Amino acid sequence: MPRPRIEWMLGLALLSLPLAPAAAPAEEAQGEPIAVDSCLECHDDKADFHGRGVHAGVSCASCHSGAAEHLADFEPLPGKPDAASCMACHQTGSRHMNWGFSDHARAAVQCRDCHGIHAPKAFPESAGGILLKDPASTLCVSCHQDLLPRLNMISHHPVKEGALSCTSCHDPHGSDATKLASPSETCTSCHQVVRGPHTFEHPPAVEDCTACHNPHGSPNRKLLQVAQPMLCLRCHSIADNRHGQTGAAGSRITGAALRGCTNCHGAVHGSSFDEHLRF
Numbered sequence: 001m002p003r004p005r006i007e008w009m010l011g012l013a014l015l016s017l018p019l020a021p022a023a024a025p026a027e028e029a030q031g032e033p034i035a036v037d038s039c040l041e042c043h044d045d046k047a048d049f050h051g052r053g054v055h056a057g058v059s060c061a062s063c064h065s066g067a068a069e070h071l072a073d074f075e076p077l078p079g080k081p082d083a084a085s086c087m088a089c090h091q092t093g094s095r096h097m098n099w100g101f102s103d104h105a106r107a108a109v110q111c112r113d114c115h116g117i118h119a120p121k122a123f124p125e126s127a128g129g130i131l132l133k134d135p136a137s138t139l140c141v142s143c144h145q146d147l148l149p150r151l152n153m154i155s156h157h158p159v160k161e162g163a164l165s166c167t168s169c170h171d172p173h174g175s176d177a178t179k180l181a182s183p184s185e186t187c188t189s190c191h192q193v194v195r196g197p198h199t200f201e202h203p204p205a206v207e208d209c210t211a212c213h214n215p216h217g218s219p220n221r222k223l224l225q226v227a228q229p230m231l232c233l234r235c236h237s238i239a240d241n242r243h244g245q246t247g248a249a250g251s252r253i254t255g256a257a258l259r260g261c262t263n264c265h266g267a268v269h270g271s272s273f274d275e276h277l278r279f
Contacts, residue, residue: 034059034060034061034067034068034071035059036057036058036059036060038071039060039067039071046118055117055118060078063081063085063086063117064078064079064080064081065078065079065081065085066078066079080110080112081111081112081117082110082111083099083105083109083110083111086111087099090111095173096173098171098173098174098175099173099174101174101175102171102172102173102174102175103175104172104173114139114172121139123135123136123138123139130148130151130152130160131160132151132159132160132162133160133161133162134159134162134164134165134166136165136166136167137151137159137165137166137167140166140167140170140172141166147216147217149217150214150216150217150218151216151217152217153217153218153219154219155217155218155219155220155221155222155223155224156216156217156218156223157215157216157217157223169186169215182206182207182208183207183208183209183210184205184206184207184208184209187209187213187215188209194269194270196269196270197270198267198269198270198271198272199270199271199272199273200267200270200271200272200273200274200275200277201270202268202269202270202277204235205268205269205270206270210225211225212224212225212231213225228259228260228261228262229258229259229260229261231261232261236261238258264278265277265278266278266279267279
């Protein structure tokens with residue numbers, strides 16, 4: 001009999017074998033599932049929670065490891081649910097699918113650090129003495145305290161006022177590494193007036209808006225990283241043949257004109273008419 005025929009018959013025989021039963025959940029492997037009421041006999045402060053909310057009626061042992069041992073002799077204490085425990089249920093949909101690639105996951109941040117388990121997490125009323133109207137942003141800056149002063153600078157996105165939230169631009173469950181678009185795509189989703197494509201592009205504006213702007217706040221106008229003209233001079237030198245002593249009508253170019261590059265190059269984000277981005 002040819003060898004391929006033997007392999008085909010062997011494969012057919014293996015497929016006919018009964019499949020092994022799936023592994024039982026941890027709480028069922030030890031007997032009957034743990035009833036919620038058994039836990040609430042001691043943890044009565046969580047009783048109201050199990051009647052409402054997204055986790056209403058969920059068995060405590062589904063999230064807390066070692067619940068059966070704790071119920072038997074109160075030792076050891078049950079473990080708090082980690083991100084892996086939460087993702088066992090919350091892994092569907094686009095909201096959490098990139099958690100494994102996220103900056104928070106790499107920093108070992110747990111879901112419970114931001115989300116309440118038994119009840120909605122209480123947000124602090126202020127952060128660093130600065131009152132933010134958006135409670136989610138207040139929670140974010142409780143860890144990202146280096147960004148808090150920028151939210152209070154003279155030029156800032158209206159996070160402090162509550163018109164924007166940190167989550168308006170940042171996905172706490174994902175990462176920039178999972179985005180196929182350029183970083184500027186996030187900015188131009190709101191700032192559509194400067195959105196390209198343009199006939200004459202300004203490369204930094206196409207690649208990353210943060211090359212010139214600090215999105216969290218700046219002491220300079222329009223969220224600029226550095227005030228003009230030093231911002232532009234980081235990449236451009238002043239060419240004598242274009243920035244000479246006299247203007248087009250023979251008048252002398254004043255220092256005031258050279259202190260603000262956008263006084264002449266108004267189309268700094270891109271132009272459809274002029275290669276020097278003047279209009």
